[in-house]
Amino acid sequence: xxxxxxxxxxxxxxxxxxxxxxxxxxxxxxxxxxxxxxxxxxxxxxxxxxxxxxxxxxxxxxxxxxxxxxxxxxxxxxxxxxxxxxxxxxxxxxxxxxxxxxxxxxxxxxxxxxxxxxxxxxxxxxxxxxxxxxxxxxxxxxxxxxxxxxxxxxxxxxxxxxxxxxxxxxxxxxxxxxxxxxxxxxxxxxxxxxxxxxxxxxxxxxxxxxxxxxxxxxxxxxxxxxxxxxxxxxxxxxxxxxxxxxxxxxxxxxxxxxxxxxxxxxxxxxxxxxxxxxxxxxxxxxxxxxxxxxxxxxxxxxxxxxxxxxxxxxxxxxxxxxxxxxxxxxxxxxxxxxxxxxxxxxxxxxxxxxxxxxxxxxxxxxxxxxxxxxxxxxxxxxxxxxxxxxxxxxxxxxxxxxxxxxxxxxxxx
Amino acid sequence: xxxxxxxxxxxxxxxxxxxxxxxxxxxxxxxxxxxxxxxxxxxxxxxxxxxxxxxxxxxxxxxxxxxxxxxxxxxxxxxxxxxxxxxxxxxxxxxxxxxxxxxxxxxxxxxxxxxxxxxxxxxxxxxxxxxxxxxxxxxxxxxxxxxxxxxxxxxxxxxxxxxxxxxxxxxxxxxxxxxxxxxxxxxxxxxxxxxxxxxxxxxxxxxxxxxxxxxxxxxxxxxxxxxxxxxxxxxxxxxxxxx
Numbered sequence: 001x002x003x004x005x006x007x008x009x010x011x012x013x014x015x016x017x018x019x020x021x022x023x024x025x026x027x028x029x030x031x032x033x034x035x036x037x038x039x040x041x042x043x044x045x046x047x048x049x050x051x052x053x054x055x056x057x058x059x060x061x062x063x064x065x066x067x068x069x070x071x072x073x074x075x076x077x078x079x080x081x082x083x084x085x086x087x088x089x090x091x092x093x094x095x096x097x098x099x100x101x102x103x104x105x106x107x108x109x110x111x112x113x114x115x116x117x118x119x120x121x122x123x124x125x126x127x128x129x130x131x132x133x134x135x136x137x138x139x140x141x142x143x144x145x146x147x148x149x150x151x152x153x154x155x156x157x158x159x160x161x162x163x164x165x166x167x168x169x170x171x172x173x174x175x176x177x178x179x180x181x182x183x184x185x186x187x188x189x190x191x192x193x194x195x196x197x198x199x200x201x202x203x204x205x206x207x208x209x210x211x212x213x214x215x216x217x218x219x220x221x222x223x224x225x226x227x228x229x230x231x232x233x234x235x236x237x238x239x240x241x242x243x244x245x246x247x248x249x250x251x252x253x254x255x256x257x258x259x260x261x262x263x264x265x266x267x268x269x270x271x272x273x274x275x276x277x278x279x280x281x282x283x284x285x286x287x288x289x290x291x292x293x294x295x296x297x298x299x300x301x302x303x304x305x306x307x308x309x310x311x312x313x314x315x316x317x318x319x320x321x322x323x324x325x326x327x328x329x330x331x332x333x334x335x336x337x338x339x340x341x342x343x344x345x346x347x348x349x350x351x352x353x354x355x356x357x358x359x360x361x362x363x364x365x366x367x368x369x370x371x372x373x374x375x376x377x378x379x380x381x382x383x384x385x386x387x388x389x390x391x392x393x394x395x396x397x398x399x400x401x402x403x404x405x406x407x408x409x410x411x412x413x
Numbered sequence: 414x415x416x417x418x419x420x421x422x423x424x425x426x427x428x429x430x431x432x433x434x435x436x437x438x439x440x441x442x443x444x445x446x447x448x449x450x451x452x453x454x455x456x457x458x459x460x461x462x463x464x465x466x467x468x469x470x471x472x473x474x475x476x477x478x479x480x481x482x483x484x485x486x487x488x489x490x491x492x493x494x495x496x497x498x499x500x501x502x503x504x505x506x507x508x509x510x511x512x513x514x515x516x517x518x519x520x521x522x523x524x525x526x527x528x529x530x531x532x533x534x535x536x537x538x539x540x541x542x543x544x545x546x547x548x549x550x551x552x553x554x555x556x557x558x559x560x561x562x563x564x565x566x567x568x569x570x571x572x573x574x575x576x577x578x579x580x581x582x583x584x585x586x587x588x589x590x591x592x593x594x595x596x597x598x599x600x601x602x603x604x605x606x607x608x609x610x611x612x613x614x615x616x617x618x619x620x621x622x623x624x625x626x627x628x629x630x631x632x633x634x635x636x637x638x639x640x641x642x643x644x645x646x647x648x649x650x651x652x653x654x655x656x
Contacts, residue, residue, distance in 0.1 A: 017514025026517070027500065034499035311495040314456060315556075316484020316512035318477050407451050410495060 046337025053283030060276030110137030310409025334390030488557030547578030
């Protein structure tokens with residue numbers, strides 16, 4: 001068959017410009033808006049699925065944070081504690097600590113002595129653990145100062161005590177302890193030292209909230225001048241957390257033992273990873289149902305609009321425009337469902353947390369806690385997850401829509 | 414019928430449509446009119462032969478180019494009204510321009526002009542499915558005109574309208590042809606419109622007979638005479654039955 005439509009003034013190939021995405025979005029939005037009930041129910045299904053996953057995951061993460069906070073506290077995960085398994089043979093002395101401070105990734109070194117001692121105050125004598133510390137060591141220990149100040153390297157007869165020690169001494173208010181004088185005796189028996197004991201009167205300059213038993217901190221210089229040949233513990237801090245394992249290996253090869261909050265953190269994370277996955281899996285059951293609902297909605301929409309699709313194609317829509325139209329509809333459904341679901345989960349989490357805090361207060365638990373963790377990354381992951389799910393769900397309906405034969409579609413009643 | 418058996422709907426069809434002409438395709442049901450229109454609109458590739466446009470075989474175009482060809486060159490009016498039901502009149506009319514990459518603002522400005530041409534500018538915010546049949550067909554005419562097409566293909570546009578609305582649509586097609594110089598390709602059963610054509614394609618059993626100029630008048634008169642004879646025969650048969 002030869003049919004000539006001639007002569008026409010415009011060429012065929014000049015200026016092909018695709019339909020803009022916001023127009024396809026507009027058409028997609030209008031179609032969903034027209035079927036309010038169906039769209040609403042589909043979004044509701046997705047909302048339930050997403051809020052269940054988000055709620056349970058944020059609960060798992062919240063518990064993980066809570067446990068981590070209790071166990072790790074303010075300890076820096078960049079810090080490594082070094083002790084000697086046999087302090088008389090492998091000595092943690094100045095020579096060794098200087099060597100440690102020269103290791104590549106080490107930024108700071110803090111030294112400490114620890115000995116049992118006894119504290120005398122207003123005629124009462126109490127046993128305490130005594131630490132001889134420097135400024136670096138205090139910094140790396142992340143001591144939680146609640147009154148006064150920490151020790152300086154220039155201090156001599158100053159002392160810091162923890163709350164447990166204050167309570168044992170009968171001092172109720174942290175501030176009341178400041179500037180009070182106490183006598184401290186630290187026996188140094190069994191050590192080849194110049195002095196047999198350290199005995200002096202110290203002025204309390206600070207109170208910290210750490211440990212359950214009585215602890216006191218005095219300037220390291222007191223032990224240095226007594227001639228103690230090695231430190232009880234050394235703390236080093238590295239420039240980057242990722243350098244911790246290599247540094248530990250290096251130090252352990254020198255014969256020392258190392259511990260790091262990362263060990264505990266790793267164990268906590270490992271346990272909670274499985275716990276959170278199990279919780280999220282419960283939520284995923286709801287998600288599966290909502291995904292099926294979404295697939296159903298998109299398929300029905302395709303069947304209902306076959307004629308419309310045929311019309312659009314006869315007016316110049318390309319296959320990919322039709323596919324994009326369906327993908328946009330799926331994305332509107334999934335992203336709206338995800339955002340509303342996250343909001344509902346966050347609000348529900350806040351409410352449950354408030355109720356739990358009120359219960360805890362009524363039972364005498366001090367302070368407040370957060371049972372749910374709702375980090376931005378989790379919200380982002382949920383939205384991205386739904387974008388991916390939406391794309392997967394719409395794949396077949398969109399492919400089918402793009403393959404519609406406009407002639408057959410327009411003939412369809 | 415054998416599953417693989419093929420039927421030639423159109424056979425040995427060869428004709429030229431001139432720019433600015435008023436072409437009418439007529440013929441009985443099942444004669445191949447719709448197939449011919451589908452082939453012309455770039456929706457159905459012929460098994461043999463070609464459709465050339467500016468020396469370019471339309472079916473040699475890539476799918477995207479073919480879609481662009483439809484959006485850019487053709488305006489279509491169907492007998493049945495097809496709409497994107499979730500959109501208002503103005504967005505339905507603007508639809509072909511959307512597929513040409515127009516923004517909504519640009520497309521709406523053009524759509525209002527097209528609606529003014531058919532006297533439907535007051536219906537922009539309404540939904541087309543809520544309009545009467547005649548109003549819907551006028552909006553469909555506006556949609557066919559909005560992209561400033563080189564040719565308008567009208568597939569029995571008056572088929573489901575009363576004579577008043579039918580005449581109005583034919584008037585719009587006439588104006589589009591006479592005043593704007595658009596090529597009209599009209600499929601109709603209604604013989605009273607045949608004299609509008611300057612190029613007539615009588616299609617029967619897949620064969621096309623081409624008529625032009627004075628021949629059209631003679632063909633129309635002949636068809637009218639046949640019809641009169643048939644009416645007279647039917648009247649006689651009816652009278653005989655009653656007796």
